[in-house]
Amino acid sequence: MGLGSNQRTSQRTSQRPGGTPGNGWTGIGELADEFGLTPRTIRFYEDKGLLTPARENNQRVYSHRDRVRLGLICRGKRLGFTLTEIKEFLKLYEADDNRIEQMRFLLHHGRERIAALESQWRDVEETLHDLRDLVAAAEEYVRRVTRP
Amino acid sequence: MGLGSNQRTSQRTSQRPGGTPGNGWTGIGELADEFGLTPRTIRFYEDKGLLTPARENNQRVYSHRDRVRLGLICRGKRLGFTLTEIKEFLKLYEADDNRIEQMRFLLHHGRERIAALESQWRDVEETLHDLRDLVAAAEEYVRRVTRP
DNA sequence: ACCCCAGCTTACCTTGACGTAAAGGGAAGC
DNA sequence: GCTTCCCTTTACGTCAAGGTAAGCTGGGGT
Missing domain, CATH: 1.10.1660.10 (Multidrug-efflux Transporter Regulator; Chain: A; Domain 2)
Known part of the structure; x- marks a missing residue:
């Protein structure tokens, strides 16, 4: 991948x-x-x-x-x-010789992104649980109705 | 929640x-x-x-x-x-007395959604790994440079 | 009488990352 | 010379789910 x-x-x-x-x-x-x-x-x-x-x-x-x-x-x-963030990053890539500012930038925005992703991860997991329950219930229903 | x-x-x-x-x-x-x-x-x-x-x-x-x-x-x-899917679902909710078509619809789209979410879940997980590695490397770098 | 609040409609704006079309130029191959 | 490709620019369209604004109406309270 x-x-x-x-x-x-x-x-x-x-x-x-x-x-x-x-x-x-x-x-x-x-x-x-x-x-x-x-x-x-x-x-x-x-x-x-x-x-x-x-x-x-x-x-x-x-x-x-x-x-x-x-x-x-x-x-x-x-x-x-986002492209905007990437642009900022590249700006530092131009101007920053020892990469220190670039790394700081990366730290800041990287941590933000990580927090957002962790939140998203939890959301997806919860939605997935709910959805599986729902589909299971629907399966149950269809089974009961089609075979009486 | x-x-x-x-x-x-x-x-x-x-x-x-x-x-x-x-x-x-x-x-x-x-x-x-x-x-x-x-x-x-x-x-x-x-x-x-x-x-x-x-x-x-x-x-x-x-x-x-x-x-x-x-x-x-x-x-x-x-x-x-999506609202479009929900609209379809509600259409069945109107017309379908014994809810059987509605449940079938739910099964079909629910499974699709589950597959999409599982894929998304894996993506998020992988991105999270990569990002954590990247941030860790940046931390390492900053530490080395700021304390020589 | 006047103001405020809630509701109504129509219509354009927003965000992100491009797609698509229109209209043209220049080089290479047949 | 003609066709075919690739390149160029500008500009508007797309998707989702609403936000926001403009302009109007009508009832209630003071």
Whole structure:
């Protein structure tokens, strides 16, 4: 169940900017395939200020740094953070050399998230109990009625 | 944590229709208080076809049946069903005398819901693990850096 | 007479994370 | 030259369950 590296055998014949893939640059389509996203999604992240790829001939060109950032975005999303939180986190990722502020941020919001998830966990568990009881009662009812 | 009967000591001096409360009718405000909802929410349910209260002098008047239905709506919501599903359920509640179709419906959708919740339960658990690890690592990092 | 409260309707706003459509450009392959 | 892909931008649509506001009505109390 790891979302770490989902290479989807992307064999795009990427053209345009000066060179071929493997020379360090990446187009939006490739990147989308790599991470299992749509180009629209990646542009959306850029709109929201989570990514700022370079341009060559008016097309987005993604560096290694960009790819790392997108990986962090996916990881954050998987852990249930909002894009806004992830943006804050990435801001620190830019500016914070020794990562200390970034870790503090992570601690704060991570603990919040954990509390929320624990609460959600309890809710789901309780709902599940109630629902199982309800369905069991319905089964009982149907059994009684269909076989008198 | 019971949501069964949340009477909030509603002491509205309800007027207008021919009689006083206790004579069998209920205004939207009272009902809202009784169930811990807003009038807007109750009107919204009516819009969606979940309730069809009578009118007296152009005002909504809720019968005992309506109150029962609203109770079912709240229960359904608490169990995580959508208003659309609840509407279907209530349709059967109207037409199905021996409740057999209603119970079948409940079985079908209840089982679906249970499966979804179990999946969600696992997701939350896994995310929680990952997040705890991450936060622990961040704690470790902060500790190392702030006390050299 | 006046104000306040409760109710009514219609209609747009909210949140999050995109989807979808419209309209166009440029390069590669046949 | 034509088609086909991929890329670009802007802008509106989606889903759920209501919130919020505007503007009106009508009864009760002072």
